[in-house]
Amino acid sequence: MALVPVAQLLAEAENGEYAVGAFNANNMEIVQAIMEAARLEKSPVIMQASQGAIKYAGLSFITALVRMAAEESGVPVALHLDHGTSFEQVVRCIRSGFSSVMYDGSQLPLEENINITRKVLEIARPIGVSVEAELGKIGGTEDDIHVTEREAMYTDPEEARYFVEQTGVDSLAIAIGTAHGQYKGEPRLDFDRLARIRALVRIPIVLHGSSGVPDEQIRRAISLGVRKVNIDTNIREAFVGRMREELAQSPGEIDPRKILGPAREAAVEIIREKIRLFGSAGRA
Ligand code: G3H
Ligand code: 13P
Numbered sequence: 001m002a003l004v005p006v007a008q009l010l011a012e013a014e015n016g017e018y019a020v021g022a023f024n025a026n027n028m029e030i031v032q033a034i035m036e037a038a039r040l041e042k043s044p045v046i047m048q049a050s051q052g053a054i055k056y057a058g059l060s061f062i063t064a065l066v067r068m069a070a071e072e073s074g075v076p077v078a079l080h081l082d083h084g085t086s087f088e089q090v091v092r093c094i095r096s097g098f099s100s101v102m103y104d105g106s107q108l109p110l111e112e113n114i115n116i117t118r119k120v121l122e123i124a125r126p127i128g129v130s131v132e133a134e135l136g137k138i139g140g141t142e143d144d145i146h147v148t149e150r151e152a153m154y155t156d157p158e159e160a161r162y163f164v165e166q167t168g169v170d171s172l173a174i175a176i177g178t179a180h181g182q183y184k185g186e187p188r189l190d191f192d193r194l195a196r197i198r199a200l201v202r203i204p205i206v207l208h209g210s211s212g213v214p215d216e217q218i219r220r221a222i223s224l225g226v227r228k229v230n231i232d233t234n235i236r237e238a239f240v241g242r243m244r245e246e247l248a249q250s251p252g253e254i255d256p257r258k259i260l261g262p263a264r265e266a267a268v269e270i271i272r273e274k275i276r277l278f279g280s281a282g283r284a
């Protein structure tokens with residue numbers, strides 16, 4: 001199957017009241033694991049390339065790997081730019097074959113974020129590439145900030161309504177208490193805020209930093225309108241964890257396939273669990 005835009009998958013998710021997993025594609029084994037999990041669960045899936053992945057694997061390799069996976073999986077697959085840093089990067093990714101992009105202007109003043117997001121939409125929409133934007137600051141778990149400081153970075157519902165009105169963007173990433181990476185304690189999402197945002201913004205909501213968020217909070221977020229759930233860290237943990245086990249068991253092993261093969265299987269398992277949790281299994 002050819003790559004499909006994220007907006008198409010999220011529109012279907014909206015009708016079915018489930019969410020689509022967006023999994024970070026960092027290397028060939030992880031791309032294959034995402035593909036295999038989606039195929040086994042008969043689920044639509046989003047593969048996304050972060051800044052680190054683009055630097056590590058290169059844009060053309062990521063595009064080729066995900067294209068191949070989309071052809072072989074037999075389920076709808078989107079290739080999405082994760083946290084795009086500039087208009088120029090968005091253009092490069094679209095040119096390379098991405099079916100969807102995120103432009104992350106969350107660090108900019110509101111009007112600047114609006115202007116660049118609009119510019120991105122101007123070039124993406126006519127060619128059927130969907131666009132995700134971010135409002136509020138999601139940040140990382142390693143950022144040493146107090147809860148009250150973090151809350152000050154949460155998405156303001158009225159601002160979200162204004163932003164969506166002004167840009168016409170396809171989906172919106174919001175900050176309601178998640179962070180990228182491994183959590184120190186248990187995250188507690190601000191569901192009242194999510195409900196207020198949802199009441200004012202009718203486009204699909206995106207949850208970043210979803211690794212390590214307890215299952216019942218993920219389910220509740222989906223029931224309140226989250227339609228795309230981003231997972232990277234949990235795949236890294238499963239993948240590298242299995243590599244460590246293999247290396248410990250066979251310290252003399254020199255065939256990388258003997259280490260990476262089991263790691264790939266561990267990634268398939270965790271991705272399948274997430275797909276079932278998000279409710280997208282059987283929706284392809
Ligand atoms: O959102 C960011 C990803 O989880 C990690 O990004 O691959 O650039 O380290 P990275
Ligand atoms: P985690 O690594 O916390 O799962 O976050 C992934 C993400 O939000 C990618 O954009």
Ligand code: ZN
Nearest residue numbers: 180208209230
């Ligand atoms: Zn993110």
